[in-house]
Amino acid sequence: MQTHLIIALTASAGLAGIIGCATDDTASLDSTNPAPMTEQVAQAPLPENTTTAQPSDEDQKKDAEAEEARRAARRAAMRRQRGPEFGAVDEDARRATGIAIGDIFAPLDLPTADSMRLGSGAPGPDWWQQRTDYVINAEVDPESKHLDATMTVTYHNNSPYPLDYMWLQLEQNLFKPDSLGTQSRTPGSVMSTDLGAFDGGYTIPYIRTSGKDLEFHVYDTLARVELPEPIEPGESFEFEVAFGFNMPPHLRRMGAETVEQGTIFEYAQWFPSVTKYDDVNGWNTLPYIGNGEFYTDFGDFEINITVPREYIVDGTGTLQNPEEVFTAEQLSRIEAARGSEETLLIIAPEEVGTPESRPAGDGWLTWRFRAENVRTVAFATSNAFIMDGCKATITDLDGSQRDVFCKSLYPKEAEAWYWDREFPNKPGGSSQYVKHAIEFYSDWIYPYPYPEMTNVNGPEGGMEYPMMVFCGAKTNDPGLFGVTDHEVGHNWYPMLVNSDERRYMWMDEGFNSFINMYSNNDFYGEVTQRRGGAAALVGVMNSGHPQASNTPPDRHWPRWVGTLNYSKPAWALHLLREVVLGPERFDYAWKTYTRRWAFKHPQPADFFRTMEDAAGMDLDWFWRGWLLSTATIDQAVMSVDDLGEGRAGVTLQNVSDMVMPVIMDITFSDGETQRMQLPVEIWGAANVWRVPVSTGDRSITRVSIDPDGLYPDTDRDNNVWEAEAEDETEGDAGNDQ
Numbered sequence: 243m244q245t246h247l248i249i250a251l252t253a254s255a256g257l258a259g260i261i262g263c264a265t266d267d268t269a270s271l272d273s274t275n276p277a278p279m280t281e282q283v284a285q286a287p288l289p290e291n292t293t294t295a296q297p298s299d300e301d302q303k304k305d306a307e308a309e310e311a312r313r314a315a316r317r318a319a320m321r322r323q324r325g326p327e328f329g330a331v332d333e334d335a336r337r338a339t340g341i342a343i344g345d346i347f348a349p350l351d352l353p354t355a356d357s358m359r360l361g362s363g364a365p366g367p368d369w370w371q372q373r374t375d376y377v378i379n380a381e382v383d384p385e386s387k388h389l390d391a392t393m394t395v396t397y398h399n400n401s402p403y404p405l406d407y408m409w410l411q412l413e414q415n416l417f418k419p420d421s422l423g424t425q426s427r428t429p430g431s432v433m434s435t436d437l438g439a440f441d442g443g444y445t446i447p448y449i450r451t452s453g454k455d456l457e458f459h460v461y462d463t464l465a466r467v468e469l470p471e472p473i474e475p476g477e478s479f480e481f482e483v484a485f486g487f488n489m490p491p492h493l494r495r496m497g498a499e500t501v502e503q504g505t506i507f508e509y510a511q512w513f514p515s516v517t518k519y520d521d522v523n524g525w526n527t528l529p530y531i532g533n534g535e536f537y538t539d540f541g542d543f544e545i546n547i548t549v550p551r552e553y554i555v556d557g558t559g560t561l562q563n564p565e566e567v568f569t570a571e572q573l574s575r576i577e578a579a580r581g582s583e584e585t586l587l588i589i590a591p592e593e594v595g596t597p598e599s600r601p602a603g604d605g606w607l608t609w610r611f612r613a614e615n616v617r618t619v620a621f622a623t624s625n626a627f628i629m630d631g632c633k634a635t636i637t638d639l640d641g642s643q644r645d646v647f648c649k650s651l652y653p654k655e656a657e658a659w660y661w662d663r664e665f666p667n668k669p670g671g672s673s674q675y676v677k678h679a680i681e682f683y684s685d686w687i688y689p690y691p692y693p694e695m696t697n698v699n700g701p702e703g704g705m706e707y708p709m710m711v712f713c714g715a716k717t718n719d720p721g722l723f724g725v726t727d728h729e730v731g732h733n734w735y736p737m738l739v740n741s742d743e744r745r746y747m748w749m750d751e752g753f754n755s756f757i758n759m760y761s762n763n764d765f766y767g768e769v770t771q772r773r774g775g776a777a778a779l780v781g782v783m784n785s786g787h788p789q790a791s792n793t794p795p796d797r798h799w800p801r802w803v804g805t806l807n808y809s810k811p812a813w814a815l816h817l818l819r820e821v822v823l824g825p826e827r828f829d830y831a832w833k834t835y836t837r838r839w840a841f842k843h844p845q846p847a848d849f850f851r852t853m854e855d856a857a858g859m860d861l862d863w864f865w866r867g868w869l870l871s872t873a874t875i876d877q878a879v880m881s882v883d884d885l886g887e888g889r890a891g892v893t894l895q896n897v898s899d900m901v902m903p904v905i906m907d908i909t910f911s912d913g914e915t916q917r918m919q920l921p922v923e924i925w926g927a928a929n930v931w932r933v934p935v936s937t938g939d940r941s942i943t944r945v946s947i948d949p950d951g952l953y954p955d956t957d958r959d960n961n962v963w964e965a966e967a968e969d970e971t972e973g974d975a976g977n978d979q
Contacts, residue, residue, distance in 0.1 A: 330928040331893060346901055347926055350862045350870070352847040358521050363851030364838050371843060373398040374516045374541040381548040381606075382623060384505055387489040387498055389512065396480045397473065397516055404472035405519070408479075410458075410465040411538075413511040413530045417442025417490040422462050423531040428800050437491065444485050444514065451481040463530040465514070483514055492701040494532070495712075499701035501653040503594050504626030506700035508712050511536075515618070518742075522845060526744070533795035533803055534744035536618060536736070540841055543619045548608045551600055554589070554629065556651055556696050557621030558709045559613030567607050569599065579631035580647050585661040585673045589629040591654055613709060615691070615841060617740055620707035622698040627651040630661040634677040634695075636684035646690055648676040652699035656716040659699055665719040666766065672697045672713070675723045679730035682761045686829075687734055688836045695733070697726055706732030727761050728754060739839045746846055747795040747803075748869065752811025759816060778809050779954035788872030792846065814868035817952060821903055822864065822922070823857055831856035863901055863922065873900035875953050878960035879945050880930065888938045892945055894920075896929040897960070902953060908935060909944040917949075941965070 355361035357368040375398075380391035399405055416423045417437060424437065449456045449467055457468040473479045489498050489507065496510040511530075518526040518537045526537050547555050555567075564573060572588055579586040593599040601607070613619055631649040638644055650672035652659040663670035676697050684690045696710045703714035704725040711729035715721040734757070736743055736750035743750055782788065782805045789798055791806045798806055819828040834856035835849060844852075846869075854861050867873045876898035883891045894904060904920040916935075924931045935942065945963040948955055955961060 329932060330924075331930040331932050346866065346899070347860075347863045350847075350850065350865060352850065353522075353845075355851075359845070359848055361851060362855040363835070363848050363853070364855075365842055365848075369842070370400045370402065370521070372400055372516075372519050372539045374539040375543070376513070376515075376541060376619075377544045377546075378513055378619075379546045379548075380513075382507060382509075382553075384507070384550060384553065384623075384625075387507075388486065389489070389509070390486040391513065392482065392484045393513060394480065394482050395516065396478055398478045399473045399475060401519065401521075402475050404474050405469070406472050407469055408467040408473075409517040409525045409527050410467060410483075410514045411517050411530065412444050412446075412460065412463050412465055412514055414487045414490075415443040415460070415463045416530050416532065417487075422529050426531065440491060441488055442490050444487050446514070447484040449481060449483050451479070456481065464517070464527055485514055487512075495702060495705050497701040501624075501626050501655055503654055504624055506622065506624040506626060506653065506698075508620070508622045508698060508700045508702050508705075510620040510702075510705060510707060510712070511618075512620075518843070520843060526742070528744045528794070528796075530744075531796045533798070534747065535750075537740075537742040537744050537843075538617045540615050540617055540740065543613045543616060544610070545613075545619050545621065546608050546610045547621055547623065548606050549623050550625070551603070551605065551607050552595065552625045553607075553623045554625070554627040554651065555609040555621060555623040556649065556698065556710070557609075557611045558616060558619035558707055559611035560693055562610040562612050563608075567601065567609050569601055572599075576631070579649075580633055580645065582632050584669065585630050585632045585650075585671055587628075587630050587661055588649075589627060591628050594626060594628060594654065613692075616708035617737060618707060620710050620712075622651065622700060622710075622712070624651070624653070624700070626653045628654065628656075628659075630671070630673055632673045632677055634680040634684075634690075636681060636689050638689045644689075646680050646692070647694040648673045648680060649694065649696045650676065650698075651696065652716075656699045658715060658717050658719045658722045659697075663719070665723070670719060670723075672699070672722065672726060675726040676730055678765055679727045679761060682764055683731060683734055683757060686760070687757065687833060688738065688840060690733065691738060691840075692733075695730060697730070704729050706730075706737070708733065708737045723765065724758075724762070727765070728758050731757055731761065734836065738841065739836055740841070740843050742843070742845070744796075745794050746792065747807040748791045748811040749844075749846065749849065751807045752791065752815070755808045755812035756815040759812065775809075775813060776951055776954040779805065779813060780956060782806065782810070783872075783874045783954055784956050788874075790871055791869045811869060813954070814864070817902070818861075818864060821905070821919075821952065822861075823859065827857050827859075867900040867902075871899075874898045874956045875900040875902060876955055876957045876960070877902070877904060877947050877953070878957070879947055879963040882942050882945055882963055882965070883932075885934070888936060890935045890937050890942050892933045892935055892942075892963075894924075894931050894933065894947065896925045896931075898956065901925040905948055905950070905952065906933070907944075907946045907949040908942060909946075910937065910940040911943050912940050914940075 357366040360366045375396040376393055378391055378393040380389055382389050397408065415421055417440065418424065419437060449458050451470065454470070456470070459466045469479070491497065492499070496508050496512065499506045515538055518539055520526065528534065543559060545557060545559065547557065549555055564576065568576065575586060575588045579588060589599060629649065629651050631647060634646040634648050636644055636646060650659055652672065659672040661671050661673065676695050680690050680695055692709050694709055698710065698712050699714065699716060700712060701714065702712035705712045706729040711726065711732070713722060713725045713729060715725055731754045732750065735741065735753040741749035782802050789802060789806060791811050793806070795803055795807055819825055823831070831853045835852040838852060839848065850861070850865050878895045878897050880893040880895050883893070885891050892906070892908070901922050903922045904924065906918045906920065907915050908918065909915045918933070920933065943965045947961050
């Protein structure tokens with residue numbers, strides 16, 4: 243601010259008038275320009291032989307009173323010019339953006355609630371869902387890397403509608419040279435690698451029922467099966483399928499890896515499955531292109547895997563014939579590990595590949611697993627597996643305690659997995675990481691519903707299935723913990739709460755990435771990382787190629803799949819918990835959603851409605867901004883104004899089209915910093931808002947919004963206002979940085 247030279251005059255009133263013109267208060271007004279007036283007075287010469295008279299005490303008092311009156315008049319004029327001292331400042335100031343102000347807070351256009359899906363977000367009294375049970379007999383030939391299988395499928399029509407035909411998912415057909423996924427592949431996508439001459443996809447010798455072949459038509463990764471007669475409501479239909487396929491080169495989710503002592507095979511999305519039939523879409527026939535994963539029925543599975551005797555197998559479910567496939571010593575070790583907090587060896591490194599490590603006899607062995615109420619099954623087999631395990635202890639909803647057997651299978655090279663590993667300064671290794679995840683998520687969210695959980699090291703970097711996960715990290719301890727925690731976390735979303743991954747990837751990847759933040763912090767004992775923090779989101783928001791998280795994942799740009807489905811929704815939920823609702827209110831709503839929809843199939847509307855119903859807050863503005871649109875956030879400090887009488891006004895602007903509460907730090911001239919949080923409702927009338935601040939005899943030196951960097955603000959340059967060095971008290975200094 244300029245400093246004006248004051249020339250004393252003989253007239254008291256003139257002196258007071260000039261001083262009044264030169265006050266900081268006046269200098270701060272945009273509507274006045276005191277400098278020229280002061281300069282004119284300064285240039286006026288004093289009469290010759292004139293002496294400067296000192297005003298009397300009474301004159302000084304009168305002058306001060308007159309000056310204060312003028313100051314008050316100017317402040318009143320400033321308030322009239324600049325709007326109210328607090329609240330919405332200018333309803334016409336809203337900048338044209340992608341979402342109009344009236345629409346930001348408008349109710350979402352959700353599907354009409356009915357007796358299936360209530361307006362509260364809960365399943366209704368007429369809820370129904372289909373069920374599919376499988377018995378699969380498979381044989382894996384490690385030499386040819388070929389799998390042959392037969393399966394019996396029992397489909398239960400619990401819907402109120404007769405079904406004239408049935409659709410199957412044939413996901414191995416993704417690896418055919420002419421598949422939709424192969425032909426539409428892009429750099430960075432699941433199918434980005436050229437398969438060359440690989441002979442992929444299913445061979446299906448027959449689909450039949452009661453010994454009679456059924457007509458079926460294959461369309462890429464789908465097959466329509468013609469039924470001999472409709473499956474009536476409440477009826478079941480049993481049929482058999484024979485199928486086979488070659489193990490594809492590892493791209494994602496499954497594959498084979500050669501290690502020092504043998505080969506590891508991981509099988510996923512490996513059997514033809516009945517597509518999901520629901521109340522929203524009927525038969526869900528979106529093709530399998532690569533990014534979109536599962537949407538299937540719950541059911542009971544029996545899987546019988548036949549492999550050479552030297553191979554170990556583990557898979558979804560509980561092993562039904564351990565005495566046929568393990569030695570007596572290994573059975574004893576398994577029982578010990580089931581009851582141990584510490585990780586115990588079951589197959590030691592030095593035992594891998596030795597005849598003594600396998601049951602006596604000749605020929606191949608069949609491993610039999612049974613899993614109840616799961617949405618799919620996976621398995622892994624290898625002649626190079628070390629095996630260890632321990633127990634996790636959880637508390638069920640009825641208050642009773644239960645142990646979960648946590649196992650790990652890995653090759654010699656996977657040093658970070660070892661049973662005697664320590665990281666960080668605590669028992670480490672894969673099984674301890676599995677144990678931590680099972681116990682943490684069970685305690686916070688919902689009890690893990692199954693008796694076992696297995697982690698397998700192999701070619702897949704990270705993939706999840708009921709009761710089994712694949713993790714690729716071998717020597718990186720924090721990497722192994724992070725991937726294990728993430729994949730095990732998926733047993734809550736979507737293995738327990740069975741959302742449609744093919745359409746709404748954010749409902750499992752985003753939800754799971756969100757809960758992983760808190761598991762990480764619990765494990766390390768401190769805030770170590772925030773997966774997909776605010777800074778990581780600015781790039782996609784400023785990319786010029788925005789897409790909403792609610793877009794099906796196969797329609798996302800490959801480079802943004804992770805950001806839009808993992809990072810952005812995870813960070814949104816973090817802010818919803820920590821900033822908007824608070825932990826207690828959020829956790830109650832989150833648990834309500836999980837319990838309502840455990841072993842069921844929610845849609846996004848069910849999630850939105852449940853969270854609002856249980857939290858008691860309208861959050862349509864939040865879902866719209868973070869998940870359903872390409873809105874961006876840009877909050878700004880416009881000005882800081884002296885309002886007189888120990889008060890100041892901080893004027894804020896919501897520049898862009900996403901609205902969030904305002905977190906603001908105000909620093910005063912005595913060094914104190916005061917934090918304020920303003921609710922999102924301030925943006926309900928206009929996008930410019932003035933906040934009254936009590937200053938007393940202090941001045942405001944600095945204002946910072948979003949001081950912790952929680953928001954992916956696309957222009958952080960306007961987040962801070964600082965007073966000029968020589969004027970820390972009053973006035974509109976703009977956005978001086």
